[in-house]
Amino acid sequence: xxxxxxxxxxxxxxxxxxxxxxxxxxxxxxxxxxxxxxxxxxxxxxxxxxxxxxxxxxxxxxxxxxxxxxxxxxxxxxxxxxxxxxxxxxxxxxxxxxxxxxxxxxxxxxxxxxxxxxxxxxxxxxxxxxxxxxxxxxxxxxxxxxxxxxxxxxxxxxxxxxxxxxxxxxxxxxxxxxxxxxxxxxxxxxxxxxxxxxxxxxxxxxxxxxxxxxxxxxxxxxxxxxxxxxxxxxxxxxxxxxxxxxxxxxxxxxxxxxxxxxxxxxxxxxxxxxxxxxxxxxxxxxxxxxxxxxxxxxxxxxxxxxxxxxxxxxxxxxxxxxxxxxxxxxxxxxxxxxxxxxxxxxxxxxxxxxxxxxxxxxxxxxxxxxxxxxxxxxxxxxxxxxxxxxxxxxxxxxxxxxxxxxxxxxxxxxxxxxxxxxxxxxxxxxxxxxxxxxxxxxxxxxxxxxxxxxxxxxxxxxxxxxxx
Amino acid sequence: xxxxxxxxxxxxxxxxxxxxxxxxxxxxxxxxxxxxxxxxxxxxxxxxxxxxxxxxxxxxxxxxxxxxxxxxxxxxxxxxxxxxxxxxxxxxxxxxxxxxxxxxxxxxxxxxxxxxxxxxxxxxxxxxxxxxxxxxxxxxxxxxxxxxxxxxxxxxxxxxxxxxxxxxxxxxxxxxxxxxxxxxxxxxxxxxxxxxxxxxxxxxxxxxxxxxxxxxxxxxxxxxxxxxxxxxxxxxxxxxxxxxxxxxxxxxxxxxxxxxxxxxxxxxxxxxxxxxxxxxxxxxxxxxxxxxxxxxxxxxxxxxxxxxxxxxxxxxxxxxxxxxxxxxxxxxxxxxxxxxxxxxxxxxxxxxxxxxxxxxxxxxxxxxxxxxxxxxxxxxxxxxxxxxxxxxxxxxxxxxxxxxxxx
Ligand SMILES: Cc1cc2nc3c(=O)[nH]c(=O)nc-3n(C[C@H](O)[C@H](O)[C@H](O)COP(=O)(O)OP(=O)(O)OC[C@H]3O[C@@H](n4cnc5c(N)ncnc54)[C@H](O)[C@@H]3O)c2cc1C
Ligand SMILES: Cc1cc2nc3c(=O)[nH]c(=O)nc-3n(C[C@H](O)[C@H](O)[C@H](O)COP(=O)(O)OP(=O)(O)OC[C@H]3O[C@@H](n4cnc5c(N)ncnc54)[C@H](O)[C@@H]3O)c2cc1C
Numbered sequence: 021x022x023x024x025x026x027x028x029x030x031x032x033x034x035x036x037x038x039x040x041x042x043x044x045x046x047x048x049x050x051x052x053x054x055x056x057x058x059x060x061x062x063x064x065x066x067x068x069x070x071x072x073x074x075x076x077x078x079x080x081x082x083x084x085x086x087x088x089x090x091x092x093x094x095x096x097x098x099x100x101x102x103x104x105x106x107x108x109x110x111x112x113x114x115x116x117x118x119x120x121x122x123x124x125x126x127x128x129x130x131x132x133x134x135x136x137x138x139x140x141x142x143x144x145x146x147x148x149x150x151x152x153x154x155x156x157x158x159x160x161x162x163x164x165x166x167x168x169x170x171x172x173x174x175x176x177x178x179x180x181x182x183x184x185x186x187x188x189x190x191x192x193x194x195x196x197x198x199x200x201x202x203x204x205x206x207x208x209x210x211x212x213x214x215x216x217x218x219x220x221x222x223x224x225x226x227x228x229x230x231x232x233x234x235x236x237x238x239x240x241x242x243x244x245x246x247x248x249x250x251x252x253x254x255x256x257x258x259x260x261x262x263x264x265x266x267x268x269x270x271x272x273x274x275x276x277x278x279x280x281x282x283x284x285x286x287x288x289x290x291x292x293x294x295x296x297x298x299x300x301x302x303x304x305x306x307x308x309x310x311x312x313x314x315x316x317x318x319x320x321x322x323x324x325x326x327x328x329x330x331x332x333x334x335x336x337x338x339x340x341x342x343x344x345x346x347x348x349x350x351x352x353x354x355x356x357x358x359x360x361x362x363x364x365x366x367x368x369x370x371x372x373x374x375x376x377x378x379x380x381x382x383x384x385x386x387x388x389x390x391x392x393x394x395x396x397x398x399x400x401x402x403x404x405x406x407x408x409x410x411x412x413x414x415x416x417x418x419x420x421x422x423x424x425x426x427x428x429x430x431x432x433x434x435x436x437x438x439x440x441x442x443x444x445x446x447x448x449x450x451x452x453x454x455x456x457x458x459x460x461x462x463x464x465x466x467x468x469x470x471x472x473x474x475x476x477x478x479x480x481x482x483x484x485x486x487x488x
Numbered sequence: 489x490x491x492x493x494x495x496x497x498x499x500x501x502x503x504x505x506x507x508x509x510x511x512x513x514x515x516x517x518x519x520x521x522x523x524x525x526x527x528x529x530x531x532x533x534x535x536x537x538x539x540x541x542x543x544x545x546x547x548x549x550x551x552x553x554x555x556x557x558x559x560x561x562x563x564x565x566x567x568x569x570x571x572x573x574x575x576x577x578x579x580x581x582x583x584x585x586x587x588x589x590x591x592x593x594x595x596x597x598x599x600x601x602x603x604x605x606x607x608x609x610x611x612x613x614x615x616x617x618x619x620x621x622x623x624x625x626x627x628x629x630x631x632x633x634x635x636x637x638x639x640x641x642x643x644x645x646x647x648x649x650x651x652x653x654x655x656x657x658x659x660x661x662x663x664x665x666x667x668x669x670x671x672x673x674x675x676x677x678x679x680x681x682x683x684x685x686x687x688x689x690x691x692x693x694x695x696x697x698x699x700x701x702x703x704x705x706x707x708x709x710x711x712x713x714x715x716x717x718x719x720x721x722x723x724x725x726x727x728x729x730x731x732x733x734x735x736x737x738x739x740x741x742x743x744x745x746x747x748x749x750x751x752x753x754x755x756x757x758x759x760x761x762x763x764x765x766x767x768x769x770x771x772x773x774x775x776x777x778x779x780x781x782x783x784x785x786x787x788x789x790x791x792x793x794x795x796x797x798x799x800x801x802x803x804x805x806x807x808x809x810x811x812x813x814x815x816x817x818x819x820x821x822x823x824x825x826x827x828x829x830x831x832x833x834x835x836x837x838x839x840x841x842x843x844x845x846x847x848x849x850x851x852x853x854x855x856x857x858x859x860x861x862x863x864x865x866x867x868x869x870x871x872x873x874x875x876x877x878x879x880x881x882x883x884x885x886x887x888x889x890x891x892x893x894x895x
Contacts, residue, residue: 257612261743304707305619313615329751331736331743334612336620412576415591420574423524424740426587444708445622458740460610465625466632469639478622478708481639482727 032058032195033390034383035213035222037202037236039063040071041372042361043228044182044189045097049376050226050383051192054390058220059186059194060213062201064477065447066186067179069230070368072446073255073306073338075282075292078112079370080172082137082145083274089378090348091140094367096374101176104373108184109400110177111407113287117173117269118153120164120323126273127166133273134168144171159265159324173269177287177405178369179450183440184401185372190439191397198443199477202229205240207356224357224386226379230341231303233349233362245351246343246362250303253295256316257334258327259458262291265326281316283323287405288425288453290333293320297340306337333424333458340365350375352382359383402431404453421471422464424457432471444477492596493520493568495796496584497603498575498741501530502782503773503789504603505558505567506544510793512565516800519567520597522586524574528562529555530605531774532782534631537659540782551635554782578602578741582768599768599796599804602741602756603789606774608653609734611704618704618713623728627657630730634664642728646713647671647693648701650678651733651870653779655687661730662691669726672699672715677846679733679870704729733870735778742771752820753777759809759825760834760877761799762792767806770796777822777840780872791835798831812839814889817867818851819844821889829882841873841889849893851875855884 032055036047039061047059061068078098084091105112121127130147137145146169153167154160190196197217204214205225213220229236234248263285272280284292293316313335321328342365343349349362359382361375368375403410411417411428418429435442435451442448445455445468454468455461461468469480494516497504500523511519527533529552532540536551549557562569570588577585583596608626623642625633633639643666647657650673661668671688676698678685688695699717704710712725737755742748747766750757755776762770772792773785780788809825822840839853846869852862853875861876881887 259740259743261740307618307703308615308620309617310615310702331754332613332615335615412574412587413592416589417587418589419526419572420524420587423574426574426576458613459607459738460612462607462610462626462628463632465629465641466637466639469633469641470637480622481633481637481641482643483640 030219031221032056033223033388034058034226035060035211035220036226036228038069038227038229039066039186039196039198040069040228040230041067041178041182041369042230042364042375044185045372045376046226046228046361046379047189047194048185049380051189051194052392052396053380054392057189057194058222059189059196060200060202060215060220061196061198062216063443064199065443066182066198066440067450070339070341071178071182071230072450073253073336074178074369075284075295076175076178076286076369077269077284078174078176079367080142080170081140082142082170083133084140084367085346086136086139088347089350090367090371093348093371093374093378095141096377097371100373100377101181107398107400108188109403110181110184111287111403111405113175113285113405113407115173115175115268115285116169116171117271118157119168119170119271119273120153120160121166121273122163123165129273130166130168137170142170142172145169157268159326160270161323161325163322175269175285175287176369180401180404181369182372183451184399187401187439188399191399192393196440202236203239207241207358211357223388224359224383227358227360227362230364231339233341233360237360237362240358242353242356242358242360246345246349248303248363249342249344250300251340251342251365252298252300252306252337253340254308254312254316254337255292255294255335256313256320256332257286257336258291258293258320259331259333260289262327262330263289265324266291270323281319283320287407289406291327293317295338303339306339308335308337331458334456334460350378352385354386357386402434421467422454422457424459425453427452427454436472436475442476445472445480448472448476492598493518494597494800495519495599495601496595496597497521497601498584499523499530499603499605499773499775500525500528500558500569501603501605501773502532502558502786503605504530504601505562506786506789507601507603507772507793507796508567509561509565510790511797512567514794514797516797520595521562521567521569522573522575522584523569523571526571527552527555528558528569531628534628534635535656536631536635537663538656543783544786575741578745578747578769580746580766598800599770601792601796602769602771602775603773604738604741604775606735606737606778608731609736611729611731614731614734616701616704618701619706621704621706621708621710623706623710624704625728625730627653627660627730627732630657631660634660640664640666642666642710644669644726645728645730646701646724646726647730647732649673649732649734650680650685650695652680652684654732655680655684657730657732658687658691658693668693668730669724670694670696672701673697674700679868701729735774737775737778739775750820750824752824753822757824758822759827760823760829760836760882761795761831762835763806763827765809765825767804772835777820777842788835794833795831795835802830810885810887812887812889815891817844817847818889818891826882826884826887837877838874839877841875843867843869843871843873845869847891847893849891852890854886854888854890855881856886859890
């Protein structure tokens with residue numbers, strides 16, 4: 021998007037670099053505070069990095085490191101989500117979680133996890149016998165030894181939430197530049213950012229570049245304080261037929277490096293099995309691997325035997341922006357008016373709104389103040405989840421385009437005409453769920469190619485074939 | 489619609505239309521056909537180079553022409569066809585939840601016939617490794633691109649599979665200016681029969697047996713695949729992957745209902761009348777098993793329609809069924825349930841079987857431990873295998889297909 025299209029705005033109070041869930045939340049928070057914000061994203065759409073693939077759990081922080089910034093921000097983020105989700109048209113599935121111990125050894129650790137959880141300020145925790153846990157979820161394998169119930173762990177729609185944050189920011193005057201990469205920056209009282217689409221002049225920068233957090237710091241001439249060590253997580257998504265077997269989030273007893281393989285329902289009525297935790301150097305490729313996917317299916321059926329044989333709907337992988345340390349790498353540099361929100365590894369979806377508040381506070385510490393807008397425009401995004409009415413249930417939807425996920429023509433047209441239209445096919449899928457179901461486009465992909473002609477960075481069709 | 493229909497047919501492919509026509513021919517008053525598309529014909533609509541209709545209509549149609557003929561027949565026969573009506577849920581009580589541009593409604597009928605067809609398995613269900621770029625599609629998708637929209641998803645795909653439909657996929661590519669880079673078959677043999685398997689070599693497309701994709705590469709669109717072939721890893725540059733065959737019934741309505749699906753066929757388990765465990769629910773056509781030709785689906789739909797017309801004259805309650813069991817490597821049987829019958833004629837005169845893999849040996853049908861039919865041979869996957877279904881099988885307590893493998 022050329023900068024000329026935003027006359028008078030090439031100069032901003034704040035530039036947020038990266039439109040992952042964190043960047044979208046930060047743009048919203050600064051816009052709510054009255055700042056003139058520009059959100060710069062190198063991808064063709066929001067959620068081009070770590071944020072496009074996660075487990076969609078709104079965490080409580082029960083297992084976060086004690087008195088860490090991560091704990092504080094996960095709690096703050098969750099609290100704000102619970103306050104605002106309804107107004108923004110977002111969803112919340114109050115599934116609760118069971119941390120399941122499959123051996124005496126693991127069972128022995130539940131007590132510690134519960135104590136830690138209480139110290140972390142989470143009160144709704146309950147140690148349970150296997151029988152009691154299976155009474156709340158009878159499909160759990162009878163190999164269960166004991167469990168810890170964490171009522172506050174919930175499921176959300178991981179794509180609509182950041183979309184709603186950004187939509188609200190845009191309604192407050194934020195400018196979103198996509199397909200725009202930050203290449204260099206110089207600070208001289210104000211920032212001069214060189215991007216692939218031109219120069220931006222801004223008062224302060226917030227680096228929310230996820231997997232490229234370290235790279236962007238370097239490009240801005242900021243002394244590197246961490247290095248990103250991508251950690252891949254692969255998932256299998258099971259057919260909606262699995263949903264009734266998994267009413268709750270099933271967590272394993274975590275280890276030092278990972279939360280482990282989770283079996284959990286999604287807000288869309290599927291079941292996820294994953295993620296793995298695989299260190300890699302590559303920041304781009306998030307591949308799935310046959311063997312790993314097969315192993316996930318086996319593991320899922322060990323935990324919930326009724327999942328055996330249920331067809332696979334989708335497979336995917338995401339990269340966590342981990343660093344050499346476990347902690348978030350939040351760095352404020354008042355002398356440079358720069359904030360880095362780095363290493364938001366595996367709880368960013370939950371903590372995003374908290375991180376955004378924190379960033380604003382840090383920015384206030386730089387001595388800048390904005391005048392908050394007098395009125396807040398009402399903003400809401402379409403519901404894609406099974407928790408509320410879907411468009412196919414309302415008259416006038418035109419037709420069903422994606423049969424597996426029951427996506428209507430009206431929904432697709434609305435997404436294409438929305439304030440943040442999808443920039444690529446992944447973006448369309450995340451905004452509508454079209455093509456995300458069990459047939460993965462057997463029935464609708466060609467129709468979507470037709471409906472999105474000229475609209476996506478990489479078109480579905482290579483060019484026009486011969487008419488039949 | 490406030491008054492219940494006599495029969496609701498879900499899906500207007502060859503099987504569903506044939507069932508509806510037969511019901512009307514046998515005097516059933518209110519036959520409602522629900523089709524989510526805005527045309528009849530189902531999967532035949534995008535098959536532009538396969539002839540359909542010879543046996544049922546005495547002439548040949550290609551692609552959408554066959555569907556138009558079905559539309560005319562249905563209209564003349566007085567079938568109440570409702571386009572743009574997508575069935576979302578099958579109720580166990582003879583109701584269905586439907587969405588259409590008018591909104592949602594619950595429709596009721598004395599019997600329901602599901603004929604929702606079959607589809608190819610996508611990349612995800614095949615658990616193929618690699619990136620997940622644009623350009624990995626199935627034959628059905630490719631044919632929809634060209635037949636309905638005049639578009640192409642790629643120019644130089646790698647084709648995976650060697651079933652009959654794989655050859656149709658190659659023809660579609662060649663007819664629309666795409667040049668397959670290679671055709672891969674995981675097994676040691678092509679799954680389709682000669683002379684069709686000569687097609688790749690006739691067209692100069694390398695046909696690699698014992699080859700599989702181990703990595704798909706590409707950020708936005710497919711850029712290359714890595715394959716394992718003859719013990720080596722090779723890279724093939726391409727701009728798409730065309731996954732052909734590996735059909736599976738489009739049986740999600742059953743999968744999500746209490747009736748469920750059969751572990752072998754992945755479609756609803758039905759008895760010799762096409763009746764599921766729930767006696768109000770029948771099924772016919774490719775939803776029963778992957779995969780048959782359009783003509784077969786039509787005849788099967790017609791048979792199920794005939795049975796349902798007779799069944800309407802009786803109390804829907806049906807006696808307990810027994811399952812048909814089988815040894816590995818038999819993959820599935822249709823029917824997979826048997827019930828003592830109160831009808832003069834069932835829908836199936838044969839058991840249809842499929843094999844999971846190539847095998848040599850003797851296949852026998854045992855009723856209560858007694859072999860009443862057997863055949864020795866070489867059995868191939870994806871091929872239609874028929875075994876007789878004698879009336880006395882309906883009275884047996886154990887019906888089993890035994891397989892004695894010879895090495
Ligand atoms: C497998 C997995 C499971 C997870 N499960 C959960 C969960 O259940 N709950 C939870 O709360 N969290 C979960 N997470 C964590 C969560 O997804 C991440 O913490 C979060 O997505 C990080 O977001 P981000 O905005 O920091 O980074 P990103 O999403 O990576 O966003 C950074 C953006 O910056 C852009 N960018 C980079 N460089 C530049 C540049 N130079 N110029 C312009 N733009 C640039 C990128 O394109 C990208 O869009 C999970 C993560 C993974 C991988
Ligand atoms: C790519 C491809 C190539 C083929 N090539 C050949 C060939 O060359 N020769 C040949 O003989 N056969 C071929 N076939 C097979 C042939 O098309 C099928 O045998 C035949 O169409 C099966 O008929 P059917 O009625 O069982 O199902 P389908 O034709 O699949 O019809 C099912 C119908 O049900 C509708 N439906 C599904 N779910 C719902 C719902 N929930 N609510 C409402 N409606 C619904 C669908 O829209 C569709 O119209 C091919 C199939 C494919 C996919």
